[in-house]
Amino acid sequence: MEIGIGLALAGAAFAAFLASCGSAWGIAVASEAAAGVLTEDPEKFGKLLVMIALPGTQGFYGFLGAFYIMMKINLLGGAFPVSLASGLQLFFAGLPVGVVGLISGYYQGRASAAGIHLVAKRPEESGKAIILPAMVETYAVLGLLATILMVSGIKL
Numbered sequence: 450m451e452i453g454i455g456l457a458l459a460g461a462a463f464a465a466f467l468a469s470c471g472s473a474w475g476i477a478v479a480s481e482a483a484a485g486v487l488t489e490d491p492e493k494f495g496k497l498l499v500m501i502a503l504p505g506t507q508g509f510y511g512f513l514g515a516f517y518i519m520m521k522i523n524l525l526g527g528a529f530p531v532s533l534a535s536g537l538q539l540f541f542a543g544l545p546v547g548v549v550g551l552i553s554g555y556y557q558g559r560a561s562a563a564g565i566h567l568v569a570k571r572p573e574e575s576g577k578a579i580i581l582p583a584m585v586e587t588y589a590v591l592g593l594l595a596t597i598l599m600v601s602g603i604k605l
Contacts, residue, residue: 468511
């Protein structure tokens with residue numbers, strides 16, 4: 450039973466850890482691009498802030514996936530017994546939001562950087578520039594939904 454809880458917690462940890470790493474990486478990529486633009490025109494900060502922050506959502510999705518796993522096993526209320534099979538299922542259920550968050554966070558940062566470069570040259574196109582990284586967000590949401598649906602279907 451203890452191995453099952455350990456595996457479930459590992460799934461939660463991977464969900465939060467990987468997605469948060471993706472967010473940090475993506476925000477760093479977008480911030481590097483924004484810093485270059487802001488050295489030339491600090492007035493564009495307001496237009497760039499959303500694109501800098503967009504890759505940060507993956508970390509929140511990873512936390513939600515981890516929280517959902519922890520709620521499933523009642524971790525905060527004393528923890529239910531978790532079999533090895535259920536622990537493995539919960540471990541693998543945490544991977545979609547974690548892995549997709551890692552990858553999409555980075556690529557959303559790159560898409561944000563592209564949008565930032567667009568705003569640098571054509572500030573009036575900031576709405577279009579936000580759509581570019583927002584398209585990547587779709588897949589982060591799908592990773593979270595996959596985790597939620599899988600966790601919901603696991604019997605303890």
